[in-house]
Amino acid sequence: RNNQTLHPLSFIDHIVFRNYIPLLFFYNSSTNHGQTSKISNLKKSLSQVLSRYYPFAGKHRDQVSIDCNDQGVSFLVARLRCKLSSILQNPTGASLNPLFPDELQWKPMKNTTSTIVAIQINCFACGGIAISVCMSKSLLAFPVPGASLFPQENLPVFSEVLFVENDAVCRRFVFEASEIDSLKAIVSSHNVPNPTRVEVVSALIYKRAVSALGLSFKTTSFRTAVNLRNRTVPPLPEKSLGNLVWFLLVLNPSEAELHESFGAKDKDMPFVSECLKQAASVPEAGGSDDEESQIVTMFCCASWCRFPMYEADFGWGKPVWFTTSESNSIVLMDTRDGGGIEALVNMEEQDMIRFERDVELLQYASLNPAVGHGS
Known part of the structure; x- marks a missing residue:
């Protein structure tokens, strides 16, 4: 792990909406791995990844930097009574939205203590799994520092723009x-x-x-x-x-x-x-x-x-x-x-x-x- 405590954001990073981008991956059931074993392996892999991509485990210090304080990321597990096939047959917002952690999809980060990444593992009754990731859009360029490509220099620090939800x-x-x-x-x-x-x-x-x-x-x-x-x-x-x-x-x-x-x-x-x-x-x-x-x-x-x-x-x-x-x-x-x-x-x-x-x-x-x- 790098001893660097502050990671600068690029100009582009700090002017975008600081909201969570949702990603959702669906996997069929498999006989060689149970859901409990899969969750255990995911936790282990995540801890190893975060030790290398350490800024993701930090928090926003302000608009232009990440405080690499190792506060970690949110990791939730949800168990569902329905089968994976019921969602794949008719995917709608009503069926997909509960699969994301804390309803963070496209929502703005409320404060600087919010985790940059939130993950939810959804276990279906049939053995299938859906992995959802909500990742702050105000991401850093890593391992290539975005600040070296698009430095702030004498450019203005705009007032933070909020993500506007509509109907x-x-x-x-x-x-x-x-x-x-x-x-x-x-x-x-x-x-x-x-x-x-x-x-x-x-x-x-x-x-x-x-x-x-x-x-x-x-x-x-x-x-x-x-x-x-x-x-x-x-x-x-x-x-x-x-x-x-x-x-x-x-x-x-x-x-x-x-x-x-x-x-x-x-x-x-x-x-x-x-x-x-x-x-x-x-x-x-x-x-x-x-x-x-x-x-x-x-x-x-x-x-x-x-x-x-x-x-x-x-x-x-x-x-x-x-x-x-x-x-x-x-x-x-x-x-x-x-x-x-x-x-x-x-x-x-x-x-x-x-x-x-x-x-x-x-x-x-x-x-x-x-x-x-x-x-």
């Missing part, structure tokens, strides 16, 4: 690999000959949302998170943790421009740094007559595709399903076969009623199929 409802749409291939064939062009899965699915959701809700591209923006790890020179290690991301804002795009924006890789770190410096002076919506200030609706998207979620094998096999919980944005994840995409789309209820019935959307996506059917 959105969530729906799960599954795009099979064959349907994504069809989308790619439709949108491929000279300018974008090889659009990615994420590009075509994101573009379709954005386009159909604008249409179904009766909006305009001119006043509806699309913001997506961009992973900076493979855009630095040299590229950062893939196992670097933390908010090594920035956001791409697409305003009033043509379809080709939307795909080109998603695929752009020519922005270097000086460009990103300049964006950070300008963040303090971005005008508020409605504050002037320029086009950007007139944006009245924004769809926010985060892609977790290609994250190795289905490689999380603790000794009894890989997960049969990985998901997260309802949020206030659009989250894209791989299907188990790696070819399709599961999209969790969050909207206000009256908007979702129209969106989930959109005929063009449902030509390519299935609405909340059972796990293993279209996922």
